[in-house]
Amino acid sequence: MGRRTLAVLIGLVVLAGYLGAAYLVYLVLAAVVAGRPDPVVLVTALLVGTLLSGYLSYRFGTGALLRSLDARTLPRERAPALHRRVDGLVGRMSLDRPDLLVASLGAPNALALGSSRRGALVLDVWLFRLLDADELAAIVAHELAHLEGDDGLSRAMVYAGVQTVVSVALVVAAPIALALTGIGRGLVWITDRPDNVALRVRAAIGALFGLAAFLVTAFVRARARRREFAADDRAAEVTGDPLALARALRKIERASTPRIGPFRIPIERDEHPIERLLSTHPSTDERVERLAERAKGRRIPVE
Template sequence: MTDFGLKLRMAVVGSILFGFYLVAATVISAMWGVSLIPVLVGGMLVLPPIQYKIGKWSALRGAQDMPEEGQYREIHRMTESLARDMGVTKPRLMVMQMGVPNAFAVGRKGAGVVCVSTELMAMLERDELEGVIAHEIAHIKNRDVITMVIGQSIGSIVGMVAYMVYMFADERNPGSIFVGMFVSSLAQLLVTVFVLAISRYREYVADDDARQAIGSGEPLARALEKISRGAQGRESAVDDSVNALCILNADRGLLATLFATHPPTEKRIEKLRG
């Protein structure tokens, strides 16, 4: 069963994000002179699914299906066993060169995808890789990937509306386009703060689910140590939006640290071993 704390956070943050979306839909309705209901319902039925599809496609660009024979046969068997024990359909397995040892999950129950990097498979022992795959399956089981995508979609909508409002109010100012872009970014940042309330906690939950699935937190703890060391001095080849879904966010810039999508690796390892 999904962690109650994660369920509660997703419910609270989801309500707040819907509030942001309701305000944005109201503004669009007023500016275009149309009824609020079609804007509200149409936006929720069209934009998030489109962004979900595009986000999934973008994340998996450059990835290839993992063959079920040869050197990958054992990984498929391991994943099938984990998925069965965790109560989800076996996810599609893909492999990708990411520049760093890493893995991520996209999709939902019944249509999930776990993508692992070639660098990761070359580095980890079998039980460590099992811990990583269990962690990614947990994200699919907990549906937190979909929540993250919807949150990002609402952030984009709020940012777009903020830009339109400012440009409409100050259309005669030649420099208004730059200020409008700043206002848009600020609005998206406000939404992102609430999305982060889920993002960091969901990693702890997925770690704990993986620990329960394989019977020990030690293999995943060792894997996180190796992944962290292996990422040092290397540049990740995946987009920033995908980094947020990875088991380890390889971006170590100042803003990435300030608005970290993941808790500190040291704390995750400590919890797994505690």
């Protein structure tokens, strides 16, 4: 009897605590609604906040990432041919010339940071040994295409928009979620049963939010894959050599394959559909195939 009484008291305390928190959140939301805010003003404030958050994340995040890479400027006298190729590519594209930097990224890779007006192009030192001049120029053109399209800024804005929508949805749903959680957990203590209707409803709401988050994430990742295809197409256009980019992608893929001693260990696995759906980059096979078709003169739309 003593243990049951204690369990009931704990259940009542849990129930009261969650219901109290739910009521406080409800009062805040009710006060906001009672104030009858102008919908236009409210939407404008959310939009401005989202844009400001996205821009600050992009601006300071880019700087922090660049500092973390320990990248160093590549002087023109150290790589005059590459600098001339960059000058030529920039002249055929709508962007200011970015800073050209080198770093040890741990894998053959290239990164475009910043925007079309203030950008930086970071090349891993391994690329200079791995790729020939045309292939390196093709990789550079691909990264310049990302800068030309301001992909970094637009990506930050998309993520900021997603965060705003999710935050608003969570605030609106918070009173119901807190109340259901309190009722469910309180009943577990009071009835000594591990399950009840309140917990099942709470789980269903959580599942709906999880599904919504998954769908939004899939949309954002699909957009990222389309931008990779678009950058490939733009690089092929400005270099006039789609196969150079295809060769470069294959070499980078092979160089990134794990190895034991002098032997590379090919990894053959079927990528799960969910993995493909949530990937930020298309597979190398897809990209190479598109570039090969482009080299044959066929126009490949960005899906």
